[in-house]
Amino acid sequence: MNNHADVIIVGGGIIGCAAAYYLTKKGCSVLVLEGSKDIGNGGSSRNGGGVRQSGRDPRELPLAMYGIKNLWPTLSEELEVDCEYHQDGNLRLGKTEKHLEILQGLTDRAKACGLDVRMIDGDEVRVINPYLSDEVIGASWCPTDGHANPLTTTLGYYKMARRLGARFITEEPVVALRKIKGHLRQVITKDNVYEGDTVILAAGLGSREIAATVGIDIPMQPAMLEALVTEAQPPMFDQMLGTAEADFYGHQTKHGSFVFGGTSGLEGFTKDNHTPVTNSISAPSTCRGIIKYFPVLRDAKIVRTWAGWMDLCADKVPVISTVSEVPGLILACGFSGHGFGIAPAVGTVLSQLALHEPTAVDLHELRYDRFRAKA
Numbered sequence: 001m002n003n004h005a006d007v008i009i010v011g012g013g014i015i016g017c018a019a020a021y022y023l024t025k026k027g028c029s030v031l032v033l034e035g036s037k038d039i040g041n042g043g044s045s046r047n048g049g050g051v052r053q054s055g056r057d058p059r060e061l062p063l064a065m066y067g068i069k070n071l072w073p074t075l076s077e078e079l080e081v082d083c084e085y086h087q088d089g090n091l092r093l094g095k096t097e098k099h100l101e102i103l104q105g106l107t108d109r110a111k112a113c114g115l116d117v118r119m120i121d122g123d124e125v126r127v128i129n130p131y132l133s134d135e136v137i138g139a140s141w142c143p144t145d146g147h148a149n150p151l152t153t154t155l156g157y158y159k160m161a162r163r164l165g166a167r168f169i170t171e172e173p174v175v176a177l178r179k180i181k182g183h184l185r186q187v188i189t190k191d192n193v194y195e196g197d198t199v200i201l202a203a204g205l206g207s208r209e210i211a212a213t214v215g216i217d218i219p220m221q222p223a224m225l226e227a228l229v230t231e232a233q234p235p236m237f238d239q240m241l242g243t244a245e246a247d248f249y250g251h252q253t254k255h256g257s258f259v260f261g262g263t264s265g266l267e268g269f270t271k272d273n274h275t276p277v278t279n280s281i282s283a284p285s286t287c288r289g290i291i292k293y294f295p296v297l298r299d300a301k302i303v304r305t306w307a308g309w310m311d312l313c314a315d316k317v318p319v320i321s322t323v324s325e326v327p328g329l330i331l332a333c334g335f336s337g338h339g340f341g342i343a344p345a346v347g348t349v350l351s352q353l354a355l356h357e358p359t360a361v362d363l364h365e366l367r368y369d370r371f372r373a374k375a
């Protein structure tokens, strides 16, 4: 087998698959090494499908805005798969004056970056979404936000990248990277050595251990997120919902079920601290919160709950960056629980970084060297 490619990507989540797609589209040879037996086995198949700009840190907001303006609207057509993308807005809800203060702060920061987002009162909230309870006294409203299906989108990128010539090897966990004459060249697995001109490290949490083999430390740690899906309901609305304190978020899917993510604060107390399994407290706790905002779902049955790890970066925004100490290495990790919505934009800029092209979005706030000790 040919163990060489122009670009080797470590990690077959949505970030690795999207980068593989945009690179093969530009004529690059690409090899993706995925440690588990399934593509999208990490957060990419477990997330809540939010494609939002509102509520984002201003450092990653330009990526979200770029993707929503230029990539998401035509993605289903481009990948020839139904990404179930809806651009029907995001209501981030508040029930107390403190909530409204939080939302006002988020709104002011996003507006300063050029995002179309505004505060609305409870009556306007219920004009947009009549199912919300009278307890909601206001919200931030971003009409260009939306949601999509993480499974079909991740697999859409994977299939189209393969169709364009990318090679994917599953059950091939990377154990180390190796420099040759000062340039990153080799990607080492248990039984094989692969060679590439550029390596994109998009292995989620696994990236920290792999980067350490060439002396790079990305300050990330695991944190668990949980989600649930209800049985199908009659069609109600297409907006994405969230709350001021991010205690739950969710949307109704094309199939009719509602997918909600939420937290009880007890996630992370897992059986063995490695397997992402839900605990018995999170879903009921999330649902108690949801019902206050959204009483019509009082009797909806939950059909499944699941959990996934997020790669929580020390400052909660990703690292998308070349590394001056390791020429040839590009980092794409630390997405901190919000990497799905920006994945098309991230895949695009990764392909540009790998080919030494100017990037569509300025990435300097997401550079690796932001963690260097200041002189």
Ligand SMILES: Cc1cc2nc3c(=O)[nH]c(=O)nc-3n(C[C@H](O)[C@H](O)[C@H](O)COP(=O)(O)OP(=O)(O)OC[C@H]3O[C@@H](n4cnc5c(N)ncnc54)[C@H](O)[C@@H]3O)c2cc1C
Binding pocket: 010, 011, 012, 013, 014, 015, 016, 033, 034, 035, 036, 038, 039, 040, 041, 042, 043, 044, 045, 046, 047, 048, 049, 050, 051, 172, 173, 174, 175, 202, 203, 204, 205, 206, 207, 210, 225, 226, 227, 261, 306, 307, 308, 309, 310, 332, 333, 335, 336, 337, 338, 339, 340, 341, 342
């Ligand atoms: C419950 C939940 C809800 C979420 N909700 C949202 C949301 O609504 N909106 C949003 O934008 N984001 C959301 N996220 C976050 C989003 O899912 C992630 O940020 C995104 O999927 C990151 O993609 P990735 O490709 O970087 O990581 P992953 O999907 O985790 O992929 C990394 C891949 O690398 C592989 N890997 C690891 N180690 C190695 C190794 N040594 N060798 C080879 N391969 C390796 C893993 O097996 C995995 O397949 C949510 C996450 C969770 C868990």
